[in-house]
Structure formats: C-alpha cells, structure tokens
Amino acid sequence: MISSETAPRSRTRSLLARLEGPQTMGRGPAFWVAATVAVAAAAAYPLMADAWTVGNAAYFLIWTFMAMGLGVVWGYAGALSFGQTAFFGLAGYAYGVITLNLGAAYGLTLLALVLAVAIGGLFALVIGYFMFYGRIQGVFIGIVTLSVTLVLETFMAQTAGPQWRIGEARLNGFNGMSGMPPLTLPWFGGDIVLYPGPSLYYLLLGLVVICYLGLRIMLNSPFGNVLVAIRENPHRVGMLGYDVRLYQMLAFGIGGAFAALSGALYTAWGQYITPSSMGLTSAALPIVWVAVGGRRDITATLIGTLIVLAGFQTLTIYGSQYALVVMGALLLVTVLAAPEGLIVAAMTLMGRVFRGSKR
Amino acid sequence: MALFQSVFAMLYQFGDTFAFLVISCAGLAVIFGMMGVINLAHGEFIMCGAYVTASAARAGLPLPLAILTGALVAGAVGMVVERLVIRHLYHRPLDSIIATWGISLIATQGVLIVLGSTMQGVGTPLGSIDVGGRSYSLYRLVLMACALGLLGGLYMLFYHSRFGVIARATIQKPQMANALGVNTGRMYGLTFGLGAALAGLAGGLYAPTMTMVPTMGATFIVESFVTVVVGGADIFVGAAPAAAILALIKAGLTAWYGQLFGQIGLLVTVILVIRILPGGLSGWLKGTTR
Numbered sequence: 001m002i003s004s005e006t007a008p009r010s011r012t013r014s015l016l017a018r019l020e021g022p023q024t025m026g027r028g029p030a031f032w033v034a035a036t037v038a039v040a041a042a043a044a045y046p047l048m049a050d051a052w053t054v055g056n057a058a059y060f061l062i063w064t065f066m067a068m069g070l071g072v073v074w075g076y077a078g079a080l081s082f083g084q085t086a087f088f089g090l091a092g093y094a095y096g097v098i099t100l101n102l103g104a105a106y107g108l109t110l111l112a113l114v115l116a117v118a119i120g121g122l123f124a125l126v127i128g129y130f131m132f133y134g135r136i137q138g139v140f141i142g143i144v145t146l147s148v149t150l151v152l153e154t155f156m157a158q159t160a161g162p163q164w165r166i167g168e169a170r171l172n173g174f175n176g177m178s179g180m181p182p183l184t185l186p187w188f189g190g191d192i193v194l195y196p197g198p199s200l201y202y203l204l205l206g207l208v209v210i211c212y213l214g215l216r217i218m219l220n221s222p223f224g225n226v227l228v229a230i231r232e233n234p235h236r237v238g239m240l241g242y243d244v245r246l247y248q249m250l251a252f253g254i255g256g257a258f259a260a261l262s263g264a265l266y267t268a269w270g271q272y273i274t275p276s277s278m279g280l281t282s283a284a285l286p287i288v289w290v291a292v293g294g295r296r297d298i299t300a301t302l303i304g305t306l307i308v309l310a311g312f313q314t315l316t317i318y319g320s321q322y323a324l325v326v327m328g329a330l331l332l333v334t335v336l337a338a339p340e341g342l343i344v345a346a347m348t349l350m351g352r353v354f355r356g357s358k359r
Numbered sequence: 360m361a362l363f364q365s366v367f368a369m370l371y372q373f374g375d376t377f378a379f380l381v382i383s384c385a386g387l388a389v390i391f392g393m394m395g396v397i398n399l400a401h402g403e404f405i406m407c408g409a410y411v412t413a414s415a416a417r418a419g420l421p422l423p424l425a426i427l428t429g430a431l432v433a434g435a436v437g438m439v440v441e442r443l444v445i446r447h448l449y450h451r452p453l454d455s456i457i458a459t460w461g462i463s464l465i466a467t468q469g470v471l472i473v474l475g476s477t478m479q480g481v482g483t484p485l486g487s488i489d490v491g492g493r494s495y496s497l498y499r500l501v502l503m504a505c506a507l508g509l510l511g512g513l514y515m516l517f518y519h520s521r522f523g524v525i526a527r528a529t530i531q532k533p534q535m536a537n538a539l540g541v542n543t544g545r546m547y548g549l550t551f552g553l554g555a556a557l558a559g560l561a562g563g564l565y566a567p568t569m570t571m572v573p574t575m576g577a578t579f580i581v582e583s584f585v586t587v588v589v590g591g592a593d594i595f596v597g598a599a600p601a602a603a604i605l606a607l608i609k610a611g612l613t614a615w616y617g618q619l620f621g622q623i624g625l626l627v628t629v630i631l632v633i634r635i636l637p638g639g640l641s642g643w644l645k646g647t648t649r
Binding site for chain 1: 448457585587629633
C-alpha cells in the first residue's frame with residue numbers, strides 16, 4: 001500500500017534512481033564524487049580567471065547543448081543528423097527577431113529564449129515527421145538534414161534587402177543580424193543583464209548541469225531504453241509493439257530543441273547571428289565533437305565536446321587555417337581507430353583499471 | 360516566332376538544369392548505388408577535377424584533354440582514398456559518411472592553405488548563339504549533350520561490358536562473386552575510383568563556367584544529394600528520371616520566382632518524395648514493374 005503522502009516522494013526517488021542505469025556510464029559514489037568535484041571546480045573557476053576568459057568558457061558551455069542533443073539523436077537513437085545547425089540557426093534568428101521586436105524589459109528575453117527553443121524544436125519535429133514517417137533510414141537521414149541546413153543558409157544569405165524584415169528586425173542577408181539584447185533577469189531594483197562574464201557563466205553552468213542530469217534520467221527511463229533498442233534493432237522493437245517512427249521523431253525533436261537552445265544562447269552571448277552558422281563547416285563541427293568524445297554515452301559526449309572545443313580554440317590561436325585540417329584528421333582517426341569515441345575508450349580503460357576486472 | 364523563342368528559352372533552362380543534375384550526381388550515384396557508401400567528399404573530388412582541369416588547360420593542354428586529365432587525377436585520388444580509409448568501413452555505412460566528411464574538411468582547408476583562396480580559371484569556350492534576339496552559351500548546349508552521353512556511356516559500361524557484369528555481381532552477392540574468382544576488393548576499389556573520376560569529370564566540365572575556390576564543391580552538393588535521394592539506389596532507373604523531374608521543378612520555379620525558390624522547391628520535393636516514396640523513384644518503378 002502506498003499512502004498518498006509518500007507517493008510523490010517515491011516518484012521522486014524512482015526518478016533519481018534513473019540517474020544511474022544501463023544507458024549511461026558512471027555509477028556509484030566514486031563517479032558522483034568526481035562529478036561533484038568537477039562541478040565545484042567549474043563553479044570556482046570565475047574566482048581565479050578574468051572576465052574575458054570566463055566569458056570564453058561560457059562560450060564553450062553554450063555548444064554543449066547542441067552536442068548533447070546530437071548525442072541523443074545519433075548516439076542513442078541511431079539517426080545520424082548532419083543538420084543540427086539548422087535548428088541552431090533558426091533558433092538564433094528567432095531569438096534575434098523576437099528580442100528586437102519586444103525589447104529586453106520585464107525578462108522578455110527569457111520568453112524569447114523559450115520561444116526560440118520551442119520554434120527550433122517544432123521545426124525539428126516537422127522535419128522528423130517527414131523523415132521517420134516516410135521510413136527513411138540510415139544514410140538518407142544525414143543527407144536530408146544536411147540539405148535542410150544548407151538550404152536554410154542559402155535562404156538567410158539572400159535576405160539582404162530592406163524588404164526582408166520581421167517587425168523591427170532586419171535579417172541583413174549574408175552579414176547576419178546583430179545588436180540584439182543579451183539575456184536579462186528581472187530582479188528587484190533593476191534587471192541583471194547577463195553579458196558574457198561570470199553571471200552568464202553561472203547561468204549556463206546551471207543549465208548544463210540540469211540538462212545533463214535530466215538527459216541521464218530520460219535516457220535510463222523506458223523511453224531511453226526504447227531508443228537504444230531502436231538503434232540496435234528497429235524491426236524487433238516494432239515487433240514488440242512500439243511505434244518506432246514516433247520514438248525516433250520525438251528523439252529528433254528533443255535533439256533539435258537542444259540545438260535550438262544552443263542557438264538562442266549563442267545569439268544572446270555574442271549578440272549576433274550569421275547565415276554561416278548553418279553552413280557546411282558549422283554543420284561538421286558538432287559531428288566532430290560528438291564522434292571524438294563518444295556518441296553512445298552522454299557523459300563522454302559532454303566531456304569530449306568541451307575538450308575538443310578547447311583544443312580547437314587553442315589551435316585557432318596558433319594557426320587558424322590548420323585547425324580545420326586537424327579536426328578532419330581527428331575525425332578520420334576516431335572513426336578508424338576508436339569508433340566508440342576517444343573518451344569512451346579512455347573511460348572503459350579507466351573502469352577496467354579501477355575494477356581490475358577483465359570485461 | 361515569339362512562341363518558339365520562349366519555348367526554346369524554357370527548354371534551354373530545363374536542359375541546363377538537367378545536365379547539371381545528371382553530371383554532378385553521377386559519381387555520387389555510382390558510389391552509393393553500387394557500394395551503399397554516401398561520399399560526402401563528393402564535392403571535393405569535383406573541386407579536384409576542376410582544379411586539375413584549369414591548371415592543365417592553362418599549361419596549354421586543349422580543354423577536352425584537360426577535362427579528361429582532371430577526371431583521371433580525381434579517379435586516382437579516389438582509389439587511394441578507398442584503399443586507405445573507405446575499405447575499412449564497408450560494414451559501417453554511417454561511419455563511412457563521417458570519414459568522408461573528415462576527408463572533405465581536410466581537402467577543402469588543405470587546398471585553401473596550399474593554393475590560396477582562389478585560382479585563375481579558364482574562360483567559357485565556344486562563345487554563344489543567337490536565338491530570336493537572345494544569346495545562349497554554346498558551351499552549355501555541349502554540357503547537355505555530355506549529360507546524355509554520360510548516361511549512355513554508363514549504361515553501356517554497367518550493362519554491356521565485362522566490368523559491368525562483374526561489378527554488379529560483386530554488389531549483389533559479394534561472397535558468391537568472390538567464390539567464382541572475382542577479386543571483390545579490387546572491384547570495390549575500381550568502383551569507388553570510377554565514382555571519383557565521374558565527380559572529377561563534373562568538376563572539369565563545369566570548371567570553365569565557375570570561379571575556382573576551395574569551397575566550390577559545396578555548390579554541387581545539395582543538388583547531387585537531392586537527386587540521389589529522389590532517385591533511390593539505382594542510377595539508371597532512378598537518378599536519370601529524378602534529374603529530369605527535379606530539373607523541371609527547378610527550372611520552372613527559377614524562371615518564375617528566382618534562383619532561391621528553385622532550391623527551396625528542390626528541398627520540398629525531396630521531403631515530400633521521401634514521405635510518399637521511401638525507396639525513391641527507382642524503388643517505386645521497380646516495385647510496380649515487378
């Protein structure tokens with residue numbers, strides 16, 4: 001008998017229990033202590049670094065959402081999407097258009113953020129509907145999503161004239177939109193404007209932790225298990241009575257919404273968005289982060305993305321033109337030598353060393 | 360006379376788009392149809408062909424020979440890539456996409472570093488003809504003939520030659536073909552090389568009409584992928600009619616609404632086609648004739 005008083009608590013407990021499970025690596029006190037230390041170190045970071053570096057670290061955090069979304073779509077649901085940047089760019093533009101029209105007062109920028117994410121997620125659902133209900137699979141998903149993002153780029157690049165405006169907001173063609181307000185939190189005695197710096201960094205860090213834990217719960221839930229089952233054998237899942245198309249479409253929508261979150265936050269961070277954020281090179285980068293880190297585990301995806309981003313920026317400082325060559329080479333080496341991803345390989349190795357077991 | 364003039368303009372527009380789609384997707388379609396590998400470095404093989412063609416032409420080689428050189432060099436590069444990378448990924452199609460994308464990144468950026476952001480091209484040869492007061496590029500008409508010739512040539516190669524029989528056998532039942540003494544590894548290499556050479560040919564043929572930049576492959580990518588998706592896995596049953604239908608849609612939309620709507624029209628067509636005909640045109644045509 002479950003009394004009405006304990007029911008919510010047991011539900012919370014069962015949700016929390018799903019933080020660990022078969023679909024995510026890392027369990028037990030050791031892992032959670034390490035994770036807490038990592039978050040604490042990340043939280044202490046602004047105390048030791050100057051504002052510019054912290055703003056730059058915030059920039060890294062922005063991209064992790066898109067990477068985690070791609071991890072869900074590609075690593076867990078097995079649908080390789082090349083077009084996450086389409087949702088990224090769409091949401092970036094949506095944030096710009098909405099904030100330029102509504103202004104930044106009363107926390108309206110947060111509303112714009114939510115709306116932008118919703119628009120990106122809905123667009124992903126629509127594309128997902130046509131793809132998955134058309135039962136296309138495998139490599140075709142990659143081609144269609146890539147075409148979507150490239151066509152969106154072309155479309156945005158030609159919106160140069162004054163006739164291309166939505167309300168107050170000029171789309172500005174190839175040069176992109178700029179001048180939209182950063183995120184603002186309504187607060188007693190004046191709004192807090194989140195310019196790139198410690199305040200934005202803490203907001204993003206919090207968001208990353210929430211999204212990461214939320215995704216862990218989702219992936220270990222029945223929904224996540226079905227996604228993994230679809231990746232392994234869609235026919236068998238269909239035979240067991242699940243609507244494969246629906247699950248894939250939902251996963252794709254979630255992935256799109258995460259990419260959209262990155263896009264809207266990116267626009268708020270840099271206060272600009274350009275069509276090239278949806279171009280071929282931009283579309284390649286999330287694939288590199290996720291593939292190199294390890295796509296089949298959300299933790300590996302997160303860590304891998306941050307490492308690759310930091311490495312990419314370091315490379316860019318020393319020789320910007322070689323950075324993309326190195327990225328391409330990294331992608332090749334990963335696919336040929338460690339198809340599960342370098343971080344996953346390292347984590348498996350570490351687990352083996354600590355446990356001392358041969359598995 | 361005015362009627363003839365506008366009909367000719369429409370036909371020219373249609374033929375131009377059709378030729379572009381057929382020529383640019385042939386290499387991709389061969390590699391995908393025969394091997395199930397989506398070659399995201401397709402655009403870079405095209406770029407390779409175009410660069411070699413332009414350099415050869417400026418070194419004094421006559422243009423047709425220069426184009427041939429471009430195709431051969433791209434084909435050779437393709438066989439090297441197949442041997443080094445693609446060979447290890449036949450049983451992992453998704454990973455082969457990723458790997459070819461890595462190659463594409465390296466190639467685009469590498470060419471940018473080595474050869475700079477632009478290269479001097481060759482002018483469009485053959486001049487133009489006048490039809491009813493408007494001038495049309497003669498070279499574009501040659502390209503249309505090339506597209507038809509290409510389709511015919513590929514048909515002959517795959518259905519009426521020893522290479523074609525062995526290639527199709529290798530694709531359909533690799534173990535069986537191997538048991539009958541076919542060197543399947545070499546066939547895969549040759550097929551990939553052929554696809555790369557066709558991409559190089561596309562680059563060579565369009566080199567005189569384009570600006571030479573390292574990212575020029577990207578101009579071909581959307582159109583050729585779209586054609587392959589709409590066409591499905593078979594080049595002849597699928598890609599050729601797909602190119603015709605898409606050319607009709609694109610030429611019509613471009614004529615009435617402009618370049619951009621042509622491209623958006625293509626995308627919408629693709630999304631609708633995959634919803635209605637998941638196997639592409641070739642899957643549908645084969646399904647109805649069976």
